[in-house]
Amino acid sequence: xxxxxxxxxxxxxxxxxxxxxxxxxxxxxxxxxxxxxxxxxxxxxxxxxxxxxxxxxxxxxxxxxxxxxxxxxxxxxxxxxxxxxxxxxxxxxxxxxxxxxxxxxxxxxxxx
Amino acid sequence: xxxxxxxxxxxxxxxxxxxxxxxxxxxxxxxxxxxxxxxxxxxxxxxxxxxxxxxxxxxxxxxxxxxxxxxxxxxxxxxxxxxxxxxxxxxxxxxxxxxxxxxxxxxxxxxxx
Numbered sequence: 001x002x003x004x005x006x007x008x009x010x011x012x013x014x015x016x017x018x019x020x021x022x023x024x025x026x027x028x029x030x031x032x033x034x035x036x037x038x039x040x041x042x043x044x045x046x047x048x049x050x051x052x053x054x055x056x057x058x059x060x061x062x063x064x065x066x067x068x069x070x071x072x073x074x075x076x077x078x079x080x081x082x083x084x085x086x087x088x089x090x091x092x093x094x095x096x097x098x099x100x101x102x103x104x105x106x107x108x109x110x111x112x
Numbered sequence: 113x114x115x116x117x118x119x120x121x122x123x124x125x126x127x128x129x130x131x132x133x134x135x136x137x138x139x140x141x142x143x144x145x146x147x148x149x150x151x152x153x154x155x156x157x158x159x160x161x162x163x164x165x166x167x168x169x170x171x172x173x174x175x176x177x178x179x180x181x182x183x184x185x186x187x188x189x190x191x192x193x194x195x196x197x198x199x200x201x202x203x204x205x206x207x208x209x210x211x212x213x214x215x216x217x218x219x220x221x222x223x224x225x
Contacts, residue, residue: 034212043217044156044201059212090155100146101205101213106155 002027006091006104013111019064019078021107023091026072031093033074034101035066038088050074051096086111114139118202118216125192125223133187133219135176135202145169145178145185146203146213156201159187192223 006023013019025031035047048066049057056066063082067075074091091104119134137145144163148156160169165180174189185202202216 044213044215046212046214049212092156100158100161102158103148103156 002093002102004091004093004102004104006089006107008107009105010108011110013081013109015083015111016080019076019081019085019109021076021089021091021109023074023076023104024072025074025093028072028093028095030071030096032096033068034092034094035074035076036090036092036103038090038106040087044090048074048076081111083111085109114143114204114214116202116204116214116216118200118219121199121218121220123219123221125221127194127223127225128191129223131187131189131192131196131221133200133202133221135185135187135216137183137185137202137204139183139204142180144205145176146205147174147176147185147187148201148203148215150199150201150218152198159200192221194223194225197221197223 003026033050036044037047038044046059050068053068053071064078086109089107089109092101094101115138117136146161147159149159150156159174160171160176162169162178165178168175168177174187176185176187178185199218199220201218203213205213
């Protein structure tokens with residue numbers, strides 16, 4: 001069966017520090033991968049979308065970037081965090097031929 | 113553009129009460145519709161889905177019917193439990209094969225014994 005894991009689960013970082021959140025998917029190949037953010041009191045916003053290694057689509061301009069160095073690995077990064085980057089970040093995947101999107105456990109980021 | 117609107121929460125109910133969480137959408141074509149649930153401190157889990165008009169998705173006693181004429185996908189459960197307390201998200205997806213989901217803002221459900 002397919003599984004998705006992301007880490008760390010909780011992170012407290014100072015303003016201006018770098019960020020790296022990692023996500024891996026097991027049990028499938030060539031998945032579509034996603035990063036979503038859920039800010040406090042708000043809904044989910046799609047940040048990045050990838051259909052293959054090295055292929056990243058950014059949905060909103062921001063202080064974050066994403067990379068996909070391997071087929072089932074998706075990394076969310078920032079060189080310098082802002083207070084507004086605080087939130088709950090969710091990695092997700094879907095089969096390459098389309099279908100339901102499945103989410104990881106989420107990572108809580110607090111920028112102080 | 114494409115969007116999802118769901119009722120604001122929190123929705124507060126007593127155990128065994130009937131639940132309805134409204135969701136309406138705006139989209140071109142025939143999107144798939146989803147309900148996801150987020151339990152406290154956890155990620156999102158797919159609750160149910162419907163891929164075409166008049167389809168009824170169901171799971172764990174929850175159900176929702178894809179109504180094209182009213183562009184709605186309301187979530188219902190006949191008798192809620194305390195363990196159903198969570199945030200529920202309506203979502204619109206699979207437009208033009210991109211698999212990208214557009215979420216509503218979420219509705220918090222609180223069930224008291």
